[in-house]
Amino acid sequence: MNRFSARTVLSRAQRTGLMVALVLIGIGAILRPMTVLQTVVAIVTVAYGAAIVFRVLLVWAGARGEHLIKVSDADARAVPDADLPVYTVLVPAYREPGVIGLLMSHLGALDYPKDRLEVFLLLEEDDRETIEAASAVASEPHVRILVVPESQPKTKPKACNVGLEQATGEFVTIYDAEDVPDPLQLRRAVVALRRLGASYVCLQAELGYFNVDQNRITKWFALEYATWFRSLLPGLVALRMPIPLGGTSNHFRARELRELGAWDPYNVTEDADLGIRLARSGHRVGVLQSVTLEEANSDFINWIKQRSRWYKGYLMTWLVHLRSPRATIRQLGWRGILCLNLFVGGTPLAALLNAVLWATTILWFLDRPPIMEEIFVPPFYYLGVICLVFGNATVIYLNVLSARTMDRPDLLGTALLSPGYWAMMSLAGAKAAWQLIFNPSYWEKTTHGLHLPPSSPSSKEAADVG
Amino acid sequence: MSVDVRARTTAAVEKQWIAYAVVYLGTALWFWHSGLVPGDSMSRAANAYYTLFSRDPHLAAIGFVWNPLPSLILLPFLPLRGIVPALTQQGLLVVLMSAALMTATVAVLHDVLRRIEVPRTARLVLTGAFALHPMIVVYSGNGMSEACFLLCLMLAVRSLLIWISEGRAETLVPAGLAVGLAYGARYEALAPVAAVPVLVFLTTFRRTPGPRSRRLALARVDAVITALPGVLAVALWALAGKLIVGQWFATFSSRYGNAAQVSANAGDISLVTGDDLATRAGYGLQQMLGLSPMFAVLLAAALVLAWHRRDPRVLAAVTVLGSVLAFDVLAFLSGTSFGWLRFHITVIPLTVLLAGHVITAVRPPVAAAARTGTAVAALALTLVAIPSTLITLNRPDLAREESEWLTADGAARTRDLTRVNRQVAADLDALNLPEGAVLTDAAYAFRIVLASDRPKQFVITPDRDFPAALADPTGNGVRYLLLSARGAADAVRIGRFGPDPATVPTGGARTWSDTAGNLQWTLVPL
Amino acid sequence: MVDVAPARLKAPPAVSVVVPTRNEADNVRPLVEQLRDVLGGTPSEIVFVDDSDDHTPRTITAMSEQDPDGVRLLHRARGERTGGLGGAVTAGLATARAPWVVVMDGDLQHPPATVPELLAAGQVDRADAVVASRYRTRGRATGLSGVFRRVVSRASGTLARIFFPVRLRSVTDPMSGFFAVRRDALDTTALRPNGYKILLEVVVRGRLSRVTEVPYTFQPRQAGESKASLREGVRYLRHLTLLRLAATRHPATPPGRIAGFALAGAAGTAVNSAALWALGEVAGLPYLPAAFLAVQVAIVWNFAVIDNLVMPPGEHARSRRFGRFLLLNNSLTPVHLGLLYGLVQIGGMHYLTANVPTIVVVFAVRYAVTSRWVYGTPASGTFGTIRRAVRTRLALAALLTALAFPAVVAAGWNGLWDRGPAVPLLIPVAAAAALVAGRIRPARTDPDVHDRQVDGLLAAGFLTAAGTLLLLMPDPAWLVPAALAFLAGAAILLAGTRTVARLRWALLLPLMTVAGITPAVRNVVDDGLRTAVTLLGRPAGPRSADAGLVTAHHGADLLLPAHQLPGPALAGGVACLAISALVLFGPTMRALARTAVAAVTLAAVTVGAVLLVLLAGRLLGPEAFQVARLPVFMDLLLALVVVLFVARWSPAPEPAGPVRPHLPRGRFALVALVALAIVFGLQTLPQVEWLAAGSVR
Known part of the structure; x- marks a missing residue:
């Protein structure tokens, strides 16, 4: 197993380091509480400032020049079937009897010769209803059902690893059960990977949603993903930084993936972790212009469960890759470190700290306690105010801009209401932090099929209560 | 300052840009050397100065009467005071800054002319017509906020022009930011903050294909992208003012603000400009035509040609600069502005850009002779502004502020005032007073506080404990009250001795007067 | 046949x-x-x-x-x-x-x-x-x-x-x-x-x-x-x-049974006290033997009532049931007498008055044992089913909030006797209760997804907000928001986020008392009331003086002062109706029409009530007038009308659909909430002053 597994969230060195740090802070807090508080506030405001500058830099870099890999429909179709390699499609699914039915219709639309296509449905042993639903649907020869034997941790990456062992294809990709990929995506990936050469091991296709207008949460989700895939990800590519991969529609060269040890079964965001490990081993990741539609989460609690799993995964990835700082700096370079800390680690921490800082701001306006004037030392106080005011304004401004660039002007209201979304994020951040300590490898299952009309019995399968 | 301005400036312009930089530097040094740095510039420099070197240094000391940008720009350079004390004591820094900003404005103007494809020679002449315009030269050297304001407006014009010609939504962001920044410089930027989004809305609505609802939605989003920075700037400045000074728009409502000062010396303003609408309009027209006699002709020509060629690019300059001009004219006509000549300064770049548009509008399908003919005519109409401005500057009734610096007796008066203030500062330093010994109203004593080597001896209005010190001076360690003789809203004098300046006791107090003998400053011991 | x-x-x-x-x-x-x-x-x-x-x-x-x-x-x-x-x-x-x-x-x-x-x-x-x-x-x-x-x-x-x-x-x-x-x-x-x-x-x-x-x-x-x-x-x-x-007779549902038992108990107490009075005072027996005999009389009476009316005939025969009942109650008699002795000697209370609390204390024990041992229905079962219903949990949350914020309860109570400037608390609370009753069952489209950690975090957020508001902001205007924050936190802990999210509008109704009715609105409503009252009471009715409404009784003038007019109550009631209609029917014309109808009815009822009060004064004299003009009657009436309208508008509850209302495990949460409520309560209890019932300023 690779050394950077999230089996143990904190390595021994990190654990001792953490203990020492906590003890020091404890002593400091007793002796001179004010200086400790001031230093904490200073660090937090500087980190916030850096995160906001980094985000503006990314958007600015992303907007200048083309960083998306484009393969026209004609080029994709030009490749004769004989030249196409064997392609393996892994579809992990857990408790999705309703959505499996739709799967075959969506994957059936893939424009790829059936004899060179290998589709594996990865189902858990104890998930009887999905297995029956799948076996009823999986009629075509190139679709095989792989039952993953019961073992801990019961996570999506573990199922994908099992699928990868059976895969015979030169290229591998992952789709969720409810995904609707662009029919030419496989062909485009083959053409792009052959054109870009061996240094490119992975292509991340863009993710979009088919139920954007269901309610406010799906609109926020769509806006966030459009900003991520249209300005932040190209920015990371422009600045040659490691790319945290998305959950699905990433296309790999099977051989290099196996060398790298594939996915870390203990990390709940195995895709982000793999993105960092790809960068560490010097491989490059491209962003393919081809959209896979999936279901945006439309229910508040369901969304919190999904988002808290992602943040927990980002925190695990961040801790795992800070395990041996020297090696990480040597392999990733200062750009990688910056991206790792500000993006992978920063996003969940910022979400968590947002709530705390907003609370202090409200407390300040409510009651103006004198102690807060001491805690916020002037230079950091002004930096904090600038972060609070201009930072938030900048992000809202970028949201409005991306609503315009993704040609969805009706999302203007949604973009202006982004603070509501941040509040939900901070709630998810708090839940992620809680679970990271008490239950790191638990896979917070998201209920799918909420976009289907309520009367259909399929959407009523029992979701395991958290 | 966007990146590609530096990259794309061609070699020829390089020399021209340096030439103007030298001219402006010379003007600045002349203003500084002859002690003619105007009060507004020194006051803005003082606002920046208080935040770092006053008795109670804090950012909010920047003051809320003026918009903060011109003072904020000076902040990073204030520590150089240790090396060259004249930078702050005699206002050298503020004049050098305005020279640099005006040079940048010229560079941006040249880039705009290049983007609307004005032929090279006409472009150089037009840039020269703007750069060497007497009003521009004067305001490059006197440290006033006009330089910073014009730079922001030109940046807005440039970005708006790029958006109108290319149409990519991303280019609206720099336009929005520039307009927001302009509000930081002067409050007249309220006009473009309102006008530019309307232009963007109408342009997008008119030129996007598709159903009406989609065009409306796109136009609305574009307008919001343009308006958000400006609206945010206005809202934040108002909120900061409310939180710290207790008034949403201190520029208008505070005792030192516009309205108060205008009403305070309304008498002599109307004496000069006339108090009824007709005479006031006449006076304003004289000022505008003085600065740019052929503005109306060029405006009409440019608009007709633009309409004829269906080319909306001229609207960029007209909307940004025109809205500021209209705002000032309306303010003056409604009697709420001083009616200074500099309020019409935006007509100069507007005329140059209109000439540029006229020249580009006449394109190859038109015969070469006609093209050069119109070009020469346009250049002539622009260049005639220079002599007319020289005449206007020499008429003290039209150029009331400028006459204080350029006419012989006006310069003498200003020089004398500067001497008196430096004298007061020197005398106070000689007394070797402890910290917080002299209570004074910074709105009038800013030159003295700047000139003094020991700024901490003064208790000034931005200090957070000023109200307490004013209420009980002796209790707070104050030994002297420094009162301005003719300050209309001098908080200390009015606070202690009531509104009538005559009641100030002269016995035992030390006084300073100018060479003409009228009293300037009184130092009352407690 | x-x-x-x-x-x-x-x-x-x-x-x-x-x-x-x-x-x-x-x-x-x-x-x-x-x-x-x-x-x-x-x-x-x-x-x-x-x-x-x-x-x-x-x-x-x-x-x-x-x-x-x-x-x-x-x-x-x-x-x-x-x-x-x-x-x-x-x-x-x-x-x-x-x-x-x-x-x-x-x-x-x-x-x-x-x-x-x-x-x-x-x-x-x-x-x-x-x-x-x-x-x-x-x-x-x-x-x-x-x-x-x-x-x-x-x-x-x-x-x-x-x-x-x-x-x-x-x-x-x-x-x-x-x-x-x-x-x-x-x-x-x-x-x-x-x-x-x-x-x-x-x-x-x-x-x-x-x-x-x-x-x-x-x-x-x-x-x-x-x-x-x-x-x-x-x-x-x-x-x-x-x-x-x-x-x-023989209520099937456990709460019905408890209520029946309580009623029987109350009757029993009366019989017990009467017997004690007869034996103690009339017959002159010392109070302890008198109490013992009185208890026997009460036992016989209780058995007769309970066996026939309340408890379902268990599997035992009637005579055996009576034997067990007698044995059980007598086993409790020493407890009863001991408590009585304690109260009389140490507490210094008169034995007749001491008898009542004693019976009440013993009642709870007696009920649990009787229902389990005599009639065979498991007592804990009944308590369990009580605990499980969502409606009971929300009531529990409300109770805890009242415990935590006695000042709010006091404000509500005082508002009944002396009308303050704002909307009386009774009306929005009643409207909220009616709205909640109609919307407890989950809609068919609600996905059955719940998460205990989200409940915990949200509740923690609300409870800390309530705590900070209570401790940091002495200004009484913050009391109601703090109480609502506490109520929201408690409800989330006990009934889950999804249920509370469905009831969020009902939670916000009481904020109306803080938002207050601007004096302008209040004057308009009061003037409207005055003109309506004087108009309707045309021939000999009340006349409107600037101090208020005046009516005569045998020549003496009786004044209903202006600040006692139910203006704010009416305005608050109409606002509650408008919001409820909006919540139930959405922003449709239908909602507007129904609100209009309800508002007119409410106004009519208010005018009627005011006329009634004045009439009572005219006919029955000043004492009756003093009592009649107490705000409590008018507020109760208005609240009743509002509740009736909201109940009528609420959709008839669909039968128990497939989606069973989600009930999170609440044991630990309940204990924590009770502790927190007591801490908050003790914090503000000392400064709370209660108006004596019936006293009018």
Whole structure:
């Protein structure tokens, strides 16, 4: 197993380091509480400032020049079937009897010769209803059902690893059960990977949603993903930084993936972790212009469960890759470190700290306690105010801009209401932090099929209560 | 300052840009050397100065009467005071800054002319017509906020022009930011903050294909992208003012603000400009035509040609600069502005850009002779502004502020005032007073506080404990009250001795007067 | 008592259709044919219970010969027609063989096409009975000839629902004679039918819990005359009251049982105190032996009441039950006497007054042991079911909030006696309760996704907000928001985020008391009230002086001061109605129309109340006027009207759908909440001042 597994969230060195740090802070807090508080506030405001500058830099870099890999429909179709390699499609699914039915219709639309296509449905042993639903649907020869034997941790990456062992294809990709990929995506990936050469091991296709207008949460989700895939990800590519991969529609060269040890079964965001490990081993990741539609989460609690799993995964990835700082700096370079800390680690921490800082701001306006004037030392106080005011304004401004660039002007209201979304994020951040300590490898299952009309019995399968 | 301005400036312009930089530097040094740095510039420099070197240094000391940008720009350079004390004591820094900003404005103007494809020679002449315009030269050297304001407006014009010609939504962001920044410089930027989004809305609505609802939605989003920075700037400045000074728009409502000062010396303003609408309009027209006699002709020509060629690019300059001009004219006509000549300064770049548009509008399908003919005519109409401005500057009734610096007796008066203030500062330093010994109203004593080597001896209005010190001076360690003789809203004098300046006791107090003998400053011991 | 035509066994019928007929010969044939083609393949039997005197039985027997198993006749001779129509149906129910029995009239006013719908609804909702309703949204009662008939039918239906608000809450047409019922869910022997209201009998006496409805259109009469008449109306009223008494006896639901037991206990206390007074004061016995004897008297009295009215007859015989009851209570007597002694000697209270708290304390113990040991129903079971219902948990949360914020309760209480400038707390709280009652059951579209950690985090957020507001902000305006934050936090912990999210608007209603009614609005409403009152009391009525409304009693002027006018209460009530309509109907014209109607009614009620108060003053003199003008009466009236409107607007609760309301484990949360509530309560209790009831400033 690779050394950077999230089996143990904190390595021994990190654990001792953490203990020492906590003890020091404890002593400091007793002796001179004010200086400790001031230093904490200073660090937090500087980190916030850096995160906001980094985000503006990314958007600015992303907007200048083309960083998306484009393969026209004609080029994709030009490749004769004989030249196409064997392609393996892994579809992990857990408790999705309703959505499996739709799967075959969506994957059936893939424009790829059936004899060179290998589709594996990865189902858990104890998930009887999905297995029956799948076996009823999986009629075509190139679709095989792989039952993953019961073992801990019961996570999506573990199922994908099992699928990868059976895969015979030169290229591998992952789709969720409810995904609707662009029919030419496989062909485009083959053409792009052959054109870009061996240094490119992975292509991340863009993710979009088919139920954007269901309610406010799906609109926020769509806006966030459009900003991520249209300005932040190209920015990371422009600045040659490691790319945290998305959950699905990433296309790999099977051989290099196996060398790298594939996915870390203990990390709940195995895709982000793999993105960092790809960068560490010097491989490059491209962003393919081809959209896979999936279901945006439309229910508040369901969304919190999904988002808290992602943040927990980002925190695990961040801790795992800070395990041996020297090696990480040597392999990733200062750009990688910056991206790792500000993006992978920063996003969940910022979400968590947002709530705390907003609370202090409200407390300040409510009651103006004198102690807060001491805690916020002037230079950091002004930096904090600038972060609070201009930072938030900048992000809202970028949201409005991306609503315009993704040609969805009706999302203007949604973009202006982004603070509501941040509040939900901070709630998810708090839940992620809680679970990271008490239950790191638990896979917070998201209920799918909420976009289907309520009367259909399929959407009523029992979701395991958290 | 966007990146590609530096990259794309061609070699020829390089020399021209340096030439103007030298001219402006010379003007600045002349203003500084002859002690003619105007009060507004020194006051803005003082606002920046208080935040770092006053008795109670804090950012909010920047003051809320003026918009903060011109003072904020000076902040990073204030520590150089240790090396060259004249930078702050005699206002050298503020004049050098305005020279640099005006040079940048010229560079941006040249880039705009290049983007609307004005032929090279006409472009150089037009840039020269703007750069060497007497009003521009004067305001490059006197440290006033006009330089910073014009730079922001030109940046807005440039970005708006790029958006109108290319149409990519991303280019609206720099336009929005520039307009927001302009509000930081002067409050007249309220006009473009309102006008530019309307232009963007109408342009997008008119030129996007598709159903009406989609065009409306796109136009609305574009307008919001343009308006958000400006609206945010206005809202934040108002909120900061409310939180710290207790008034949403201190520029208008505070005792030192516009309205108060205008009403305070309304008498002599109307004496000069006339108090009824007709005479006031006449006076304003004289000022505008003085600065740019052929503005109306060029405006009409440019608009007709633009309409004829269906080319909306001229609207960029007209909307940004025109809205500021209209705002000032309306303010003056409604009697709420001083009616200074500099309020019409935006007509100069507007005329140059209109000439540029006229020249580009006449394109190859038109015969070469006609093209050069119109070009020469346009250049002539622009260049005639220079002599007319020289005449206007020499008429003290039209150029009331400028006459204080350029006419012989006006310069003498200003020089004398500067001497008196430096004298007061020197005398106070000689007394070797402890910290917080002299209570004074910074709105009038800013030159003295700047000139003094020991700024901490003064208790000034931005200090957070000023109200307490004013209420009980002796209790707070104050030994002297420094009162301005003719300050209309001098908080200390009015606070202690009531509104009538005559009641100030002269016995035992030390006084300073100018060479003409009228009293300037009184130092009352407690 | 009845002769049954011989029936041969064929495949047991899936459906039995019981049709009571009287002199409706020519309806029989078309009815059977329509039922045949409607029921199609399902094996079914039609049982005609015939009380006719004409040739109807002959036509039925003719049909019966053709299809002996399909059609059966049950003829009741003239003397045996006990219970009228209801009796006939009960007899039919007794002889029906199929698991599902459909009851319908023979005069084709009930369309046979609805029968399959009834049966389908029965299966889907797993209900005990399915009623075909004329007043469900789609159904219409066009069949009832004449407006008078329709009004009578509708009025009697509403009357029934007032008598049984809980049991008939999901039945909009209790008068319907067309329903289906599951045989094994109904014990026909318990029925006491009389008159034509058999559905009421089945639902109430049969104690059916899950009743669902299907809309249908009541057809116009083809033939035969209608039986409804005034005599039938009186008989119906008597039947309703009899049913009501029967239902209160032996309540089925645990809370009903507790209430019954408490009432019996209260009566017992009175008997005990009376006996103690008689023995102690009159007979002069020392108080301890007097107390002992009084307890014995109370025990006998309690047993008589409980055994007959409250507790269901357990498996033990009555005499054994009495023996156990006596033994149990006497085992508690030493506790009783000890407590009494303590209170009298140490507490220094008079033994008569000390007796009451003693009984109350002993009551709880006595109830738990009696119900478990004497009547065999597990006491903890009852408490468990209590704890499980969502409504009880929300009530618990409200109770904890009151405990945590005595200042708010005091404000509410004082508001009853001395009207403050703001909206009295009673009205929005009542409106909120009504709104909550209507929206507790999860909608069908709610995904059944819950997360305990989200509940915990949100609740922590709300509770800290409540704490900071309470401790940091002394200004009383912050009290109600802090209380609502605490209530939200407690409700989330006890009932889950999704339920509270559904009830969020109800939570926000009480904020109205803080937002307050701007003086401008208040003046406008007060002036409106004054003009209306003076206008209506035209001839000798009250006159409006600037100090308030003045009326005369024997020459002496009685003043209702301006600040006591119910202006803010009315404005608050209208605001509650508007918000409730918005929540229930969304921003539609319908909501606006209903709010307008409700607001006008509310205003009318207020004016009426003010007039009444003034009239009371005029007629009964100053003392009565002092009492009558207390705000408590007017506020209660307004609150009642608002609650009635909101309850009427709330959609009739659908039957228990597949989605069971989610109930998170609350034990640890409950303990934490109680502790927190006590801490908050003690924090603010000292500064709370309560107005003595009835004192008026």
